[in-house]
Amino acid sequence: MGGIGIDRSRLLLLIVFLGVALGGYALIDLQILAAGNLTSMAVFAVEVGILALGQTFVICGGDGGVDLSVGAIAALSQVLLGLVLKDRLPWELGVLAALCAGAVMGLANGLAYAVLRIPSIIVTLATMFAFYGLALVFTGGINIDLTASPPSFLAIGQGSVIGLPFQVLLIYLPVFLACAYLQLFTAFGRGLYLTGTNDLAARLAGIGVNRIRCLTFVIAGVLAALAGVVSAARLGTARPDASETGNLLSIAIVVLGGADIFGGDGSVVGSVLATMVIAVVDYGLSYNNFNPIYQAGVIGVILITSVMAQNLVRFRARQRS
């Protein structure tokens, strides 16, 4: 572990990926490095990037921890926000409601894991069905149009501050810094790392293993809701089926960022770099008029090869499968 919680080979790998992707596209068309294109990439990265930050903590916590419901939480929170806005209540209230709902959903995941002792992959598989289902029930399956919302709300997803997109500068950056702080400088972050590496040892050291893991789900829930708010503001609509790819994509990003799916080895910085790689690859594909579905395939290839590369670098084959 280096000073920023990511090992050096992974850091190098991600930077190489990023350089190769950007360089490759630049060879095709230098225009991709223009400011406008770079900010478009950043805008895309924000929503899935926020999901991935929450997912990082859950996966770090170990015990096979993974949250399959983050996309569903984003969707249901977004729908609640949409309902508040539709009733012409203040938009701040809607955002607050969405974030609280995200916290409650995350807490439900955490409690089902910690109290009922159901493996988190099952818990969140079940709640993913349930949250998407509720989002459909609340909307009747119809998108809520938010284009007539107050401009101050839409600015969250469409505005810009000193030439940068609002959500990049005033949402993603602070959230990233807060997450990095949480991971590197707090008792929670150290406890989380210990818990993910060896939960028996952590327990014997007096760390509230279950409380920490429960908290990771709450964090993931709040961040997912935040991602839902940003995407609602950007698109001017609240969709009950929002972020459907986000559930798995966020996991892919965290693993690409160097996390061990079995816990311990994840880092906020790694996840952010991995988000950038994904954003560049995706944007470059659509910029060069490839069907967006190639993005999914390329991400799959990157995911698998990065883990294999890591195995090679570490020179030890893990046969834990």
Add this chain to the structure above:
Amino acid sequence: MMSGARGRTRQASKPIPGQAALGRFIASREGVLLVTLLVLGVAIDLGSHGALWYRANVTSFLVDFAITAIPATGMTIVILTGGIDVSTGSMLGLIAALGGKLLAAGWGLAVAVPAFLLLGALFGLVNAIIIIEGAVPPIVATLGTLSIYRMLVFIVLGSAWLTDIPPVLTKIFVTTRLGPLPVATLLALAVMAGFAIFLRFFRAGRHIYALGNNEEAARLAGLDVLRIKRASYVLIGIFTGLAALLNLGESPLVQTSTGSGFVLTVIAAVVLGGTELSGGRGTILGTLFGTLIVQLVQDGVVLLHIQPFWSGVLLGLIILVSVGLSHAWHRPAEAA
């Protein structure tokens, strides 16, 4: 530990002396599921005023059941070994697209049916190679192939839907019946019965439990652990090919989204059936009940004129309650 390879592994519940076999069954995981199933069935029967038993509904229920049950049998085995395969839905879409093209091009069933199964075996083998040779954790590896297979579906189909699939599959698997059951359903039941017997009574079947319970011990006992794993991923691939075939029988149409979301239903059925994701525990009988419950919930919501959106909510709740209850029941001492 060693005897686990040959002898019996842990049962779903401990035998209680002095109780009849029936009592033991009802207290077991499978028993709880059966009771749940009956309660659901009766509730839907009463609520729908008998619409549950309309012929069209019964047929679609039974065929839907088969399409989920066959991959769920493979998934049970993969999970028993301690692995998982989340690529099943994309794989089903890809096999349906490739095989559908064959059928649409006029190839007969003698070519198409083996092609579906071989494609499944091939894609399953790809998963196995990444997991075993590449030492990539199964969930990561299949998460990757999930995206890759889905991309290939788009490449195969272009932007068009594949609609000119001959109705012969529907005729064979859905409309032809032996007794009350469509051929698709009989096929599913046969697969399940075969693998239930294999897992319980065959040496190789016991080896799967041994591997899932303790991989290191299984290796030391001389089992070819990697071969068992490889076989389990190839098997779920073949079953996915079979499900793709039945799927085209049910609706002769392939679109780019065919099969997306399917894997979650399959995993839900397996988990609901009591198979534990940590490996080594679970039965095909449980998966049978799990699949029936999942399908009954989806069917019941329609029949009871509940907004169909509730089916996801109900399914989620049923998984949580059922798994939560069984954990509370069987492992109270482990709480710490």
